[in-house]
Amino acid sequence: MTSSRTSSRPTLEQVAALAGVSRGTASRVLSGASNVSESAVAAVRRAAAELHYRPNLAARSLVTGRTGLVGLLVNEPQHKLWTDPFFGELARGAHDRLAEEGVALILSLATEESERDKLVELATTRLDGVLIVRGGGDEKLVELLVDAGVTAVTAGRPAESLVERVGWVDSENRTGARTAVEHLLERGRRRIAVITGPDDMTVVQDRLAGWQAALKDAGLDADDALVETGAFTIDSGADAVSRLLERVPDLDAVFAMNDLMALGALRQLRVAGKDVPGDVAVMGFDDLLAESSSPALSTMAQDVQGFGVAMASLLLEQLAGGAPRHEVIPVTLVPRESS
Secondary structure (H helix, E strand, C coil): CCCCCCCCCCCHHHHHHHHCCCHHHHHHHHCCCCCCCHHHHHHHHHHHHHHCCCCCHHHHHHHHCCCCEEEEEECCCHHHHHHCHHHHHHHHHHHHHHHHCCCEEEEEECCCHHHHHHHHHHHHHCCCEEEEECCCCCHHHHHHHHHCCCCEEEECCCCCCCCCCCEEEEECHHHHHHHHHHHHHHCCCCCEEEEECCCCCHHHHHHHHHHHHHHHHCCCCCCHHHEEECCCCHHHHHHHHHHHHHHCCCCCEEEECCHHHHHHHHHHHHHCCCCCCCCCEEEEEECCCHHHCCCCCEEEEECHHHHHHHHHHHHHHHHCCCCCCEEEECEEEECCCCC
16 A cells, blocks of 8 residues: 655545545544444544644644643652652553553652642643552642542552542562562561551551461561661662561561662661571562572562553543452562562
8 A cells, every 4th residue: 555645744535545435434533433343443543643743732622622742740750760660560550551542651750749639730620541550659649630620540559548439550569478478488587577658558567467477377467676677769668677687586587668779778788798588588579580589589470561551441431431449460480589
């Protein structure tokens, strides 16, 4: 299939002619309508790509009430956004899924109250919906957006008051943490510490519950002295292990709630002269940087790109008129040298 190229911006009529369909059919395909045959969808998308056609978003918005823009709101400091691969992998998955439907993804940070107010205004006036990656103390942002009528999907289970009002995607956090600790127990470990995150995050609550359940089933005490708080960063993991070693010098394993904190734990254990895994075994969660560490990090693997795809899919469902629902992503034990 060939076409004549001109210097002027291609039109919807040209796309329709090249695809061999009516203008109305081409318009429905490019606006994401579902009542179009697969062959017509394929033909129109091929034609649009060949002509480098870009829809007039302002005009489409007037007709459909949609802008074709979705926000990815991240309530984390900038340094964490650029150093934690979790955010990039999630964004990649969400972007790819939205792009399949001709929807663009816009990244925005929300770390201060003034930024949140601007985000709520942006979301209600310019965005079709939002994907929210929450940090500690961030339920208020979700509540503000939902109360303003914004269609939203969150990363992680929200607070009970919001759990039926938004879509959400979560991992098997409790089961995954339990499996991680059971793996350490099977290796003969008995003084298993845990490095958590902010205690108002449901992911932290669920992974802590999994750690507690595994120890309880093994007849061991989930002693508060074995719990140390981190911030999902390498440095916070190192600092947490330093405090743990002072308080519990006979600890023989560490379960960190993400890989970055586990990498920090490995670093600090080396500083303390501890052999891994001879003296202290280490487990992480995510499997994003684990294989490249020294020793290679045992961890619970989750499909973070798939997490982003699922978030985008749920949002698209809601934008098409569906009710909010949730999805849980499975995790898998990946034992390596650190345990």
